[in-house]
Ligand SMILES: Cc1ncc(C[n+]2csc(CCOP(=O)(O)OP(=O)(O)O)c2C)c(N)n1
C-alpha cells in the first residue's frame with residue numbers, strides 16, 4: 001500500500017520542529033490555521049503564533065514588519081488568498097525590499113475539490129514567479145515538504161511554498177536530499193523527459209512506468225524549485241531525450257511549463273508540450289474527478305508524452 | 314399586528330423550515346460544505362426572498378429587480394435552497410450541490426444559475442459589488458434596492474471597510490447590508506480570533522444607519538427591512554444577532570460545524586429536529 005500524507009500535514013509537523021530550533025521563527029495565519037496546519041505550531045508556541053483573522057493583506061504587511069525587526073515570519077493561508085488577495089502587499093512590502101518572509105500556502109490547485117473555482121488557485125506560481133527576489137518551491141510530497149520548509153527558513157529572503165489539501169502518495173525516500181535551486185532526476189530515460197512539480201511528479205512516474213511496458217524510456221525530473229530554475233538540468237535532459245513534456249497542477253500560463261519553455265526557447269529550442277490547466281477556472285467536484293476532467297491524470301500524461309514523441313524525431 | 318401579517322409570518326416560518334431541511338439534505342448528499350453559517354442566516358434570507366425582495370423568478374435578469382448579494386459565499390446552500398424554493402430552478406437540482414458539472418458550485422458562480430447575482434466565496438468582496446449595483450441603479454434612475462449579507466468574521470477584511478466608507482460617501486441610500494452576527498468564524502469565536510467589535514459603533518462611525526435585531530425573529534427582521542427601505546440618504550446596516558448552526562441542536566454554537574457536512578445518520582437526526590420544531 002502507498003503511504004499517503006498531505007503536504008500541509010507535513011508542513012504543520014516540521015514547523016513545530018523548526019520552532020524549537022529557531023526562536024526567531026514566528027507564524028501568522030488568517031483564520032485557516034486548522035486547514036493550513038499552523039495550528040500545531042500555535043499549540044506548541046502560542047506566544048509566537050499570530051492569528052490575524054480574515055485579513056490576508058494585513059497579515060502580509062505585518063509579516064514584513066516582523067521580518068524588518070529580525071523575526072522569521074511564516075505566513076499561511078489558502079494559496080488563492082495568500083498570493084491573490086495580498087499580491088500588492090507581497091510585491092511592495094516583501095519582495096521589493098527582499099524581506100525574509102516565508103509565504104507558505106496550502107490548498108493550491110484544483111485538488112481543493114468541492115469548494116470550487118473561488119478557492120482553487122491555478123495562477124499562484126505565475127504570480128510569485130514573476131516577482132524579483134522571490135524563491136518559489138512546489139514540493140512533490142510530504143518528505144520534500146519537510147526539507148523544503150526547513151531550507152526556506154534557513155535561507156534569507158522571501159520565499160513562496162505551494163502546498164496541497166489532499167493526502168498524496170509519499171514518493172521520495174528518506175534518503176532524498178532536497179537542494180534549493182536544483183531539479184532532481186527521479187528516473188532516467190532516453191526517449192522523453194517529463195519536467196514535473198507537485199502532485200504531478202507522482203503521476204509522471206506512473207506514466208513513465210506505463211510507457212516502459214510499451215518499450216519507451218521516459219525520464220522524470222522533479223522541478224520542485226521553480227525559481228531560481230535549474231537551467232542546467234533542464235537543458236541537459238532536453239538534449240538527452242527526443243521529447244519534452246511539463247506537468248503541473250496549475251495554469252499552463254506562467255507556471256512551470258512556461259518557465260521550462262522560456263529556458264529551452266533561449267538555450268536549446270525544442271517543442272515543449274505543457275500539461276496543466278488550459279486557461280480556464282476550476283470547478284466543484286472531487287479531486288480525482290477534477291484531475292480526470294482537467295486532463296491531469298496519468299492517462300493524459302501518457303497521451304501527452306506520446307504526442308510529444310510523435311512531434312519530434 | 315394584523316391577521317395578514319400573522320399569516321405572512323406563519324408562511325415564512327414554514328418556508329424557513331423547508332429551507333433548513335433542504336440545506337441539511339444538500340450538505341449530506343454533497344459530503345462537504347458549510348452548515349453553520351448557512352443555518353444562522355436562514356431567517357434573514359427567507360425574509361428577503363419571500364417578503365422583501367421585488368423579483369420575477371421567471372425573468373431572473375428583470376432590470377428593476379432588487380438585488381441580493383451573498384457576500385459570505387460559503388452559505389451557498391442557503392442561497393440555492395431559497396432560490397429553488399422561490400422558483401428560480403427546480404428543487405430537485407439542489408442535490409447536485411458541489412458535484413462535477415453542477416450549476417450549484419461550492420460557492421456562488423455568476424452566470425451559471427438563475428438568481429445568483431455575483432460570484433462570491435472570497436470573503437470581503439460582496440459589499441463593494443453591492444455598492445456598484447446601487448450606484449448603477451441610481452444612475453439609471455431605477456428604484457431597485459440592493460441587499461448584501463456579510464459574516465461577522467468576514468468583517469475583518471479591510472475591503473469591507475473600504476466599501477463601508479465609499480457607500481456612505483456616495484450616500485447609497487438604496488444599499489442595505491445585513492451582518493450575520495453569530496459570533497463564530499473558523500478558528501474560534503470572533504473576539505478571540507480578531508475582534509471586529511464593537512460592530513454597531515463602527516458602522517455608525519463609517520456613516521451608516523444601524524439597527525440591531527434578533528436574526529431568527531421574522532417580526533424583528535421585517536420591521537428592520539421596512540425601516541431600511543425608508544433610510545434613503547445613507548446606507549443602512551441591520552446587525553442580526555444569530556446562532557451559528559441554528560435549528561440543529563448538535564450544531565448550534567459549535568465552531569466545528571462551520572465547514573463540515575453531516576453524515577447520513579446525523580443528517581437524519583437533524584431533519585427530525587427541524588421537522589419537530591414548532
Ligand atoms: C478572503 C477569504 N479568506 C478566507 C476564507 C476562508 N473562509 C471561509 S468561511 C471563513 C470564516 C467566515 O466566518 P464568518 O464571516 O463569521 O461566517 P459565518 O460564521 O457566517 O459562517 C473563512 C475564513 C475565504 N473564503 N475568503
Ligand SMILES: [Mg+2]
Pocket residue numbers: 350464465466493494495496497498
Ligand atoms: Mg460568523
